[in-house]
Amino acid sequence: MPRDEKVEPVTAPEAEDRRRFLKQFLMKASGVAVLVVAGEKVFFSAHAADSEAVPPGTGEDYDPTRHRYVYLIDVTKCIGCGACVRACERENNVPKHHFRTWIERYMVSRTGDVAIDSPNGGHDSFPPEVTGDDITKAFFVPKICNHCTNTPCVQLCPVGASFRSPDGLILVDEKRCIGCSYCVQACPYGSRFIHPETHTASKCTLCYHRITKGLLPACVEACPRAVRKFGDMKRLKDEVSEIIATHQVQILKPELYTEPNCYYIGIGKEVR
Amino acid sequence: MEHTKHLWRALGILVVVAVSGVVIRHFAIPDSFGEAGSYRYDALAEIASKPVVHGNDISCRECHADMAETKAAGKHAPVRCEVCHAPVTTHARDG
Numbered sequence: 001m002p003r004d005e006k007v008e009p010v011t012a013p014e015a016e017d018r019r020r021f022l023k024q025f026l027m028k029a030s031g032v033a034v035l036v037v038a039g040e041k042v043f044f045s046a047h048a049a050d051s052e053a054v055p056p057g058t059g060e061d062y063d064p065t066r067h068r069y070v071y072l073i074d075v076t077k078c079i080g081c082g083a084c085v086r087a088c089e090r091e092n093n094v095p096k097h098h099f100r101t102w103i104e105r106y107m108v109s110r111t112g113d114v115a116i117d118s119p120n121g122g123h124d125s126f127p128p129e130v131t132g133d134d135i136t137k138a139f140f141v142p143k144i145c146n147h148c149t150n151t152p153c154v155q156l157c158p159v160g161a162s163f164r165s166p167d168g169l170i171l172v173d174e175k176r177c178i179g180c181s182y183c184v185q186a187c188p189y190g191s192r193f194i195h196p197e198t199h200t201a202s203k204c205t206l207c208y209h210r211i212t213k214g215l216l217p218a219c220v221e222a223c224p225r226a227v228r229k230f231g232d233m234k235r236l237k238d239e240v241s242e243i244i245a246t247h248q249v250q251i252l253k254p255e256l257y258t259e260p261n262c263y264y265i266g267i268g269k270e271v272r
Numbered sequence: 273m274e275h276t277k278h279l280w281r282a283l284g285i286l287v288v289v290a291v292s293g294v295v296i297r298h299f300a301i302p303d304s305f306g307e308a309g310s311y312r313y314d315a316l317a318e319i320a321s322k323p324v325v326h327g328n329d330i331s332c333r334e335c336h337a338d339m340a341e342t343k344a345a346g347k348h349a350p351v352r353c354e355v356c357h358a359p360v361t362t363h364a365r366d367g
Binding site for chain 2: 021025028029062064083086087090091092160161162163164165166171173174175176205208209210212213215216218221222224225226
C-alpha cells in the first residue's frame with residue numbers, strides 16, 4: 001500500500017472478501033487433496049488386487065507361507081570330503097574361491113590352542129594338517145548361511161534387496177541389489193560375498209529352486225554321511241524338527257541374538 | 273484481490289509437487305514391492321525358477337539300474353552317483 005494513502009481500518013466488505021477467499025481456497029485445496037489421494041488409489045490398487053489371488057513361487061502350487069525351513073548339521077559325522085562344497089558350486093554356479101557353503105577344520109591342542117583352516121573352503125577336501133602342535137582333537141565344521149530370524153543383513157539393506165521370505169529364508173533380489181556390500185560386512189558368519197560378475201550380493205538360498213520343487217538342497221543331497229539335514233518346521237513328522245525338539249542342539253554365536261535357523265550338533269566352545 | 277495471485281501460484285506449485293510425487297512413486301517403486309514385506313515379492317518366483325543341475329540317485333537309476341545295484345551292494349553305497357560323476361542335467365543330452 002503506498003505511503004501517502006490514508007490507512008483505513010478494515011471495513012466490513014473487505015473482511016467479507018477475505019472470508020470468501022479463504023473459504024474458496026480451502027475448498028479448492030481439499031478438492032485437490034481428494035484428487036491426489038484418489039489418483040494414488042487408482043495407481044496402486046491395480047497390482048495390489050491381483051497379488052492376493054496368485055501365490056508366488058514356481059508357477060506350480062507352491063505356497064511359501066506353508067513352509068518354514070530349518071537346517072541341521074551334525075558335526076560329529078563330518079569327514080571333510082568337500083562333496084557338499086563341490087555340489088553347491090555346480091548347482092548354483094558359484095564363482096571360484098567364493099563359497100555359499102564351506103567347511104572349516106578345527107584342530108585343538110592339549111594346551112587349548114585352536115588352529116583353524118579351510119583351504120579353498122574345503123572344496124578339494126583337506127591336506128594333512130601341518131601345525132607343529134600336538135593335536136588332541138580335530139573336527140570339521142560345515143557352514144552355510146544361518147538364515148537368521150533376526151538378521152542384521154536384512155535390517156541394513158538400503159534398497160530392500162535382502163529380505164526374509166515367508167518360508168523363512170534370507171534371499172537376495174539380484175535386480176534390486178546395488179552391490180554396496182553393507183550386508184557382506186554385517187553378516188557375523190561371513191556367509192555373503194559380492195559376485196565378481198554380477199556385482200551383486202550372493203549367498204546360500206538353501207537351493208530355493210530345488211526345495212520349491214520338492215528336491216533337497218544340493219549340499220544335503222551330496223553328503224555321503226548324512227551330516228547335513230534339511231527340514232520343514234511346518235511339516236508333520238519332520239525328522240529335523242523332531243531332532244531339534246528332542247535333542248540338545250546348538251547355534252553359532254548365540255551371544256549375537258541373530259536367532260539362526262541352522263542348528264548344530266556336537267560343536268564345542270572352539271567353534272565360532 | 274490482486275494479492276491472491278501469490279496464493280494461487282503457491283497452490284499451483286503444491287499441486288505440481290503432489291502430482292509429480294505420485295507419478296515418481298509409481299515408477300520408482302517396482303511391481304510387487306511391499307506385498308509381503310519391504311521387498312519385491314516377484315523375486316521369490318525368480319529365484320525359484322533358477323535351473324536345477326543335480327538330480328539324485330533315483331534319477332540315475334532310471335537308466336543305469338545295473339550300476340545302482342552294483343553301488344548299493346558296495347562300500348560306496350552312501351556316496352551319491354553325482355559326487356563322482358557329472359550331474360544328471362549335463363549328461364546324455366541330445367547331440
